[in-house]
Amino acid sequence: MPGPKDLDPSSSPRALLGAELRHVRERKGLSQEALGMRLFVSGTFIGQLEAGTRRLRPDLAPMLDEVLGTDGFFARNCHASHKSRYPEHFAEAAEAEAEATAIREYAPLLIPGLLQTDAYARAVNRAFDPTAPEAVIEDWVEGRMARTRLLDHPTRPLLWAVLDEAALRRPTGGRAVMADALRHLASLARRNRVIVQVLPFESGAHAAMEGPVKLMEFEAAPPLAYFEGIRTGRLEDDPATVAQVRFTYQLLTACALAPAQSLALLDALAQDYSYEEHP
Template sequence: MPGPKDLDPSSSPRALLGAELRHAREKKGLSQEALGLKLFVSGTFVGQLEAGTRRLRPDMAPLVDEVLGTNGFFERNCEAANKSRYPEHFAEAAEAEAQATAIRQYATLLIPGLLQTPGYARAVCRAYQPTAPEEKIEELVAARMERTRLLDNPTEPLLWAVIDEAALRRVTGGPEVMAEALRHIADLCRRGRAIVQVLPFGAGAHAAMEGSIKLMDFEDAPPMVYFEGVGTGRLEDDPATVKHQRFTYELLTACALSPQKSLALIETMAQDYAHEEHP
């Protein structure tokens, strides 16, 4: 297994907990695999805890303290490390996303979060929570926009999205919002910050008709896949599962329009929405 990545403990409670776990494990003279056996998890999972791509569960923290002799440190600090701006079912995936070197995503019915504009994100959040106070909606939008800052880096992560045509045809927030959203995607593509393919209606049946897929690769940890439903989410690192979903994603890219044709379609649709707003 590759060596663990040096984290900045001051960057977040999660990074602090990961750094302390690595320090305590090494002080005990245990490998990741040996510690994993004592915690009833895999060595890979221990490595992900240390790298900050997985969260230490509150029910596991007392056992970590017992095995490593850390006098309750992990139990006391686990709650703070697990605080997040994101919904519980998505928090771990969002934190893993922030450390990924490559993200490959298939989106069925909405534009992926990393490609959204504030206006589009606001319309989505309001649809999810129609009775929420405006302050709550703006808080959710701000958290989503914070995620998009990953793309401010000119090289990493690689973002490759396959977007179902249905997501582009669904008028979310109105024609003006959609025109802005599609122009934003086109701009990211033209600047080389995203590869986007459209899966057209004409492709017919395909390998991921049951839901979305997000595959994430890391520099120093095994790849993971995230499955999301309505108010639910699951992060998986099982090698067989990840391999199967990667194959599914490859089938989707084969069925989708090329990046060049996808860009042309997205820009045409943006113009159509703009004309609809201003006839």
């Protein structure tokens, strides 16, 4: 793993806390593993805190202050790193996503958030909460579209998405919305900004039948896997678990259509949706 990256403490609250944590830990002569043992977390987790890819949990901050003798610094400043426009269960994953150098994702039921259009995101969020005020829906959509601006950079992060055919054939938001969403996907693939593969129905049983898969890699921190359910989410840094998820993803890419074939299917489905909307 690369050496620790020098963080700009002014760039975010997490960067400030991470830089201070590394400074104090090294001053105390503790390794990441040794500090993790005292806090009942992994050394990997400490490294991710220092790299700014994980949030400092409120229950952990006072323990850090006690072990490191920092006179309440982490407890006082922890709350700042928890301010987010995203739902609590997804906030830490969204922040890690913004720091990732590579993201690999399998989506069984919907187009992933980073690849959604405005109209598609609006339809997904409205289905998620049919009774939410329109202002709340718009705020959620704005947050999701803010995430897509990660792709404004020409090369980083690498984004590799395997989409189940079911996600492409479910007319989320109506046929016109789906046509635009698939054309957007195809455009990103043609500009070589993302790698898109479609896992077709004809592949049959596959390694991720139980749900979505998401992996994130970082320049100066260990990789993470993200597990998501209905209104729940969890980041996992256990090396064995991450390795198993990576193997699952490799199996998925082996079963999926090649990128060129996937692009052809996206074009065909977009054309079908357009034709059915305007016969």
